[in-house]
Amino acid sequence: KAGVTQTPRYLIKTRGQQVTLSCSPISGHRSVSWYQQTPGQGLQFLFEYFSETQRNKGNFPGRFSGRQFSNSRSEMNVSTLELGDSALYLCASSYGPVAENTGELFFGEGSRLTVL
Amino acid sequence: AQSVSQHNHHVILSEAASLELGCNYSYGGTVNLFWYVQYPGQHLQLLLKYFSGDPLVKGIKGFEAEFIKSKFSFNLRKPSVQWSDTAEYFCAVGPGGGATNKLIFGTGTLLAVQP
Numbered sequence: 001k002a003g004v005t006q007t008p009r010y011l012i013k014t015r016g017q018q019v020t021l022s023c024s025p026i027s028g029h030r031s032v033s034w035y036q037q038t039p040g041q042g043l044q045f046l047f048e049y050f051s052e053t054q055r056n057k058g059n060f061p062g063r064f065s066g067r068q069f070s071n072s073r074s075e076m077n078v079s080t081l082e083l084g085d086s087a088l089y090l091c092a093s094s095y096g097p098v099a100e101n102t103g104e105l106f107f108g109e110g111s112r113l114t115v116l
Numbered sequence: 117a118q119s120v121s122q123h124n125h126h127v128i129l130s131e132a133a134s135l136e137l138g139c140n141y142s143y144g145g146t147v148n149l150f151w152y153v154q155y156p157g158q159h160l161q162l163l164l165k166y167f168s169g170d171p172l173v174k175g176i177k178g179f180e181a182e183f184i185k186s187k188f189s190f191n192l193r194k195p196s197v198q199w200s201d202t203a204e205y206f207c208a209v210g211p212g213g214g215a216t217n218k219l220i221f222g223t224g225t226l227l228a229v230q231p
Contacts (some may be wrong), residue, residue, distance in 0.1 A: 003159070033217045042223035043206065048216060056218045090160070094217060105121040105217060107152075 002026065004108035006091050012114045018079040021111045025072050025093030032074040033105065034066060037088040046089075049074055050096065078113075087116045118143050122222035129197050130230050137192040137225050139162040140182075140206035146212025150219065151181055155203045163205070166190065177201070179184070199231045219225050 005024040013019050025032050034046040045058040049068035066076040072093075078085055091114075092105035123138045141147065151163040164175025171183040175179060181192045204226050208219040 031217055035221075043208075043219075043221035045218045045220070048218055056216050058218070092160075092217070104153075104162045104165070105160075105219070109159045 004091055004093050005107050006108040008109050008111060008114045009109065012116060013081050014116050015081055015083060017081050018077060019081060019113060020075055020077045021089055023074045023091030023108060026106055029093035029095055030072050031094045031096050032068055032072065033092045034076050035090040035092065037090055037110070043090065046076065081115045083115050086113055088112050118220050120209055120220050120222035121227050122207055124225045126226045128228045128230065132196045133200055135194040135197045137205055139222060141188050141190065141209045143209050143220070148210045148212050149183060149224045150205045150208040151175065151192050152208060153203050170199065197229050199229050201227060202229045203227060
């Protein structure tokens, strides 16, 4: 069974540019969550999608946005990149919200974004 | 404010030593608690979880954790560590019985086990 796939794995952008990251969840999983991981802040929740609907959003500026498609694949977009956006962006999938499944999030290996 | 504190940022142990990693949380209402682990070069994976019932939960690879509600703690333990336990460990909390996968993570504890 294939795991969570994130693309691209590494990317370098300059300030002011925008970036789109993609996540393909495990087959059959309908819930996708995104987290930002940095050395100083650890993992911080960005968004959560279930059946194409955003169920929850973290405390990030409006430059961070996301969406989920009918096949459960998800994308997140960051516009007008800032140096502080450099981070590892992790996608996690599950069958559904925690209450409806084993409580386990399956994480991808992440997309490492460097903003110069 | 909702938060998770992991007081040990970096722990170094010799093989066969006992391990206890501290985790304290601040969160209103009932909670679900988790420990995730990230081995070198691998993705985050679930080590163990607590939803309800017996506050002593057992996970993979001989790890266990105890939920102490009065202390808002969920400490991770292992009686005898192995070199292969070298990894980063993250404690996380989410709403109990909630319909969300929004978890609050601690900043992680890097464990190095010396052979």
